[in-house]
Every structure is written in structure tokens, then in C-alpha cells.
Amino acid sequence: MRTERVGDTDVRYQRNGSGDRALVFVHGYLDDQHVWDPVIADLTVEGVETVQLDLAGMGERTDASGPFTPDRFAAEVGSVADSLDKPVVLVGQSMGAPIVELVAAARPERTVGLVLVTPVPLAGTHLPDEVIEPFRALGGDRPGQRAIRRQLAVGLSEADLDRLEVVGGRILPGTARALADCWNNGHPAGERPSGYPGPVLVIRGADDGFVTEEMVANGTLKRFRAIETATVDHAGHWVHLEQPAVVAGLLDTFLATSTRGAGGTAQDVQPQAWTKAFDDKAADSFAAAFADDVVLEASVLTRPVESRERVKQVMEAASGIYDSLAFTQESSRGPREYLEWEATAFGGRIRGVTILVKDEQGRIVHVAIHHRPLGAALHFSSELGERLRGRIDAAHFYDGPR
Known part of the structure; x- marks a missing residue:
């Protein structure tokens, strides 16, 4: 005391x-x-x-x-x-x-x-x-x-x-x-x-x-x-x-x-390369989890992003937008893992589900991330495009009013 x-x-x-x-x-x-x-x-x-x-x-x-x-x-x-x-x-x-x-x-x-x-x-x-x-x-x-x-x-x-x-x-x-x-x-x-x-x-x-x-x-x-x-x-x-x-x-x-803070993980969600990468918020941490030909799809992207190098850049930038992020539930079926999460950004709350598909070596070959509500997803996409300007083609991101 x-x-x-x-x-x-x-x-x-x-x-x-x-x-x-x-x-x-x-x-x-x-x-x-x-x-x-x-x-x-x-x-x-x-x-x-x-x-x-x-x-x-x-x-x-x-x-x-x-x-x-x-x-x-x-x-x-x-x-x-x-x-x-x-x-x-x-x-x-x-x-x-x-x-x-x-x-x-x-x-x-x-x-x-x-x-x-x-x-x-x-x-x-x-x-x-x-x-x-x-x-x-x-x-x-x-x-x-x-x-x-x-x-x-x-x-x-x-x-x-x-x-x-x-x-x-x-x-x-x-x-x-x-x-x-x-x-x-x-x-x-x-x-x-x-x-x-x-x-x-x-x-x-x-x-x-x-x-x-x-x-x-x-x-x-x-x-x-x-x-x-x-x-x-x-x-x-x-x-x-x-x-x-x-x-x-x-x-x-x-x-x-x-009530988990930034990068928090619920007790029933086992730490793994993906969740640890959000703790680190570092591109190299995300890269370590990905296969070379990984594909990222998301409700905040207008088209998929492909390759380890490009996907890790997107994920590093995305992790930096959240004020806090907590993984709350997980389940798996075959090569697929489903992670529910809650986050705060832009003074509000965002929820979503991430689906990971892994190869036989345990590397992530496909990521699908679903954000809600729509307004927050659009704002997130626009902000992500700003942070990745000059590195990732702007056509991947929403370009309307925030």
C-alpha cells in the first residue's frame, strides 16, 4: 500500500x-x-x-x-x-x-x-x-x-x-x-x-x-x-x-x-501468434503468423489484400487505430478459427469477428475480418487508407465522407 x-x-x-x-x-x-x-x-x-x-x-x-x-x-x-x-x-x-x-x-x-x-x-x-x-x-x-x-x-x-x-x-x-x-x-x-x-x-x-x-x-x-x-x-x-x-x-x-484494455485477451481465448501480434502492434509480429501467399478480406476493404508483406502493413496500421481491443470468444472447426472481439476507436465501440484459415504448418493463409456497425467500419476504412497512403493502393479503402 x-x-x-x-x-x-x-x-x-x-x-x-x-x-x-x-x-x-x-x-x-x-x-x-x-x-x-x-x-x-x-x-x-x-x-x-x-x-x-x-x-x-x-x-x-x-x-x-x-x-x-x-x-x-x-x-x-x-x-x-x-x-x-x-x-x-x-x-x-x-x-x-x-x-x-x-x-x-x-x-x-x-x-x-x-x-x-x-x-x-x-x-x-x-x-x-x-x-x-x-x-x-x-x-x-x-x-x-x-x-x-x-x-x-x-x-x-x-x-x-x-x-x-x-x-x-x-x-x-x-x-x-x-x-x-x-x-x-x-x-x-x-x-x-x-x-x-x-x-x-x-x-x-x-x-x-x-x-x-x-x-x-x-x-x-x-x-x-x-x-x-x-x-x-x-x-x-x-x-x-x-x-x-x-x-x-x-x-x-x-x-x-x-473490461480488457488494449490488446487484452479474455481468459477463455488462448494466446496465439495472431492475438500476440495485436499486443505488439508491430508489422513483424503479424508477418510471423502469415504464410507467404496470405489473403486478407475485410468489411473495411473494398477488395482483398494479398501477400505477407502487404497484409502485415495493413494489420500494423489497423492495430494502431484501436484505442483498445479485446478478444472475447474463440472456437475452431478444422483449419478455421473464429475469434470474436470488441474494440474502441473514434470515441465509440466496434465489435467484430475474425476468421483465420491455417495451413498444415499452422501459418495463416486467409483472414476475413468483419466489423460492425457500418458507420464505424466506413470511418475505419477511410482512416486506414490515410495511414497507408503511398504504401497500399488507395482503391482498397473507402473514400467517402467520415
């Missing part, structure tokens, strides 16, 4: 473990970074670093001054994500959920997954004054905070309540009011589809009387393109403290199946 700081700011974050990806955890209203400790302790996935931080006004930063706004919080969490210099999966609970969404939308190339736990909608809850006022008044009110937590949770232990009461009781009254207004008023970006195109997991407690199934459906789910949901029984608003092992298991599965 080690603690680092962003530049000369008061933004500090705790790093645990090591790996080629990082899980960044953001807490909710009146809480601190350590609410995630039980979940982190139950994670089993390998090769992932965990990162925690306190938001301004809470935890070890109760003396921080305002403004306490979604943009300010997103800028601070984003600065932590940037400092890690690796792909990240962002995890936010309650008011932390809209914060991590803003971070992900601003960094789609770095964010390989988004997990929203009992999420307040990015657009806000817009509770009327008589309903939001009790939340605004919780600063310094330990009994009031304990009562609210008991009301909205079913599985918090007395020890949990004791610790949360101490943590939340340190928050200044003026800060608590501003924080409540922050999640109640929301952010304008919540009124339109999310700017984050990657995989999303939404977790809620079955007994959460605040973030209800209806709130999630209307305020969160419809705004994302690729989303999974999970409801945890015997848990309310603090599902990560009430059922940490269940939440950790959901994160393990999400990490293993949905």
Missing part, C-alpha cells in the same frame, strides 16, 4: 497491489474512501491495482473549501486516473456514480469499464425542498446520519454504523448542504445519452428505498449503449458494505469478461 498525491494539490490517493489495469473507487455522500475496504479485500481477480481517494469535503479532506460541484469532483478523480498511466475501471457509489461517469466520458480511450453502484442519476434526483432539506441538514448531525443509514440499509452492522457515524460526523454543516445540492441538482450531461461508450455494470441493493429500480431504469440504464445490471438481495443503499463479497464477485466477473 502506498499513498501518492496529484501535483501540489490536496488530492491524495491510496494504491494497493499492481497490474496492467487499475480499479478506481469513488465513495458517496458523507462517506470516505475506506467504505470500499471490504470489497477490495474480497476481490480475487489478478493483475489489477486498486485505487481509493477521498472526495473534497469528506474523509481526510473535510477542511477543503468549495465549490463542491460535479465538475470539480470529476476533475479531481480524472487527475488521479491520468496519473496512473494505465487503463482504468471506474467504480462509483451513490453520488460517486455520476462523478465517475463524467470522468469516463472525458477519457473513453483510458476507461475500459464503468461500475455504478446504487447510482444517483447524473441528471440529479431533483427532490423538492421539503424532501432534500433533511439531507442538507446532516452535517455534524451524527444521530441524524445514523438514522438515515438505518432507514436506507438493511445489512449494516453496528460496527459499520459506528464508523460511518464518526466519518460523516466530521463533515461541516455548510459542506454537507453543498454536497446534497450537488447530487440533487445533478449535471446537464445527464439529460442526454452518456458520452461513455464502453461496458457498464450497474449494481443496486434489492431493498434500497432511495435508488429504486424505477430511478435506475429512468435515470441511468437508458443512457448507456452497453450495460449490464445486477440486483443484490438483502442489501440497501450501502450494498458494498452490506454484501461486500457479492459486490466483489460481480466486479471479478465484470473485469474478467467485459
